[in-house]
Amino acid sequence: MKKKTFTVFAWMVAMALIVSGCSLFNLGEAEVMDFDAKMELKAPNPVPGETPKILFVGNSHTFTNDLPGTFYALAAELGYEADVYDLTEGYYTLENFADPEDELGSALDLTLSSEPWAFVVL
Numbered sequence: 001m002k003k004k005t006f007t008v009f010a011w012m013v014a015m016a017l018i019v020s021g022c023s024l025f026n027l028g029e030a031e032v033m034d035f036d037a038k039m040e041l042k043a044p045n046p047v048p049g050e051t052p053k054i055l056f057v058g059n060s061h062t063f064t065n066d067l068p069g070t071f072y073a074l075a076a077e078l079g080y081e082a083d084v085y086d087l088t089e090g091y092y093t094l095e096n097f098a099d100p101e102d103e104l105g106s107a108l109d110l111t112l113s114s115e116p117w118a119f120v121v122l
């Protein structure tokens with residue numbers, strides 16, 4: 001009987017310490033976000049006369065959602081030209097793409113070394 005009483009007492013003390021410990025950390029008030037604030041677009045200044053080449057490397061999240069096409073459309077809408085390419089495969093990880101023995105890993109290695117890319121998006 002004493003063992004059960006001690007276990008319950010120890011449990012209650014532990015919980016009291018946890019609860020009181022939480023109040024020791026004063027995190028202050030949470031920052032209130034202003035969803036009506038004006039957003040400023042921070043766009044890069046491309047080299048005049050050059051169209052940047054952009055490569056998207058990814059898996060099904062990249063090609064199913066057409067991330068390269070969406071990026072191209074947004075850039076065009078903002079008045080920027082871009083040559084957008086993609087190298088994608090479902091279920092692929094960065095580890096797969098980094099493996100030169102893998103078919104797409106080898107293709108990525110060749111693609112990166114044979115072309116000057118302004119941006120590579122992983």
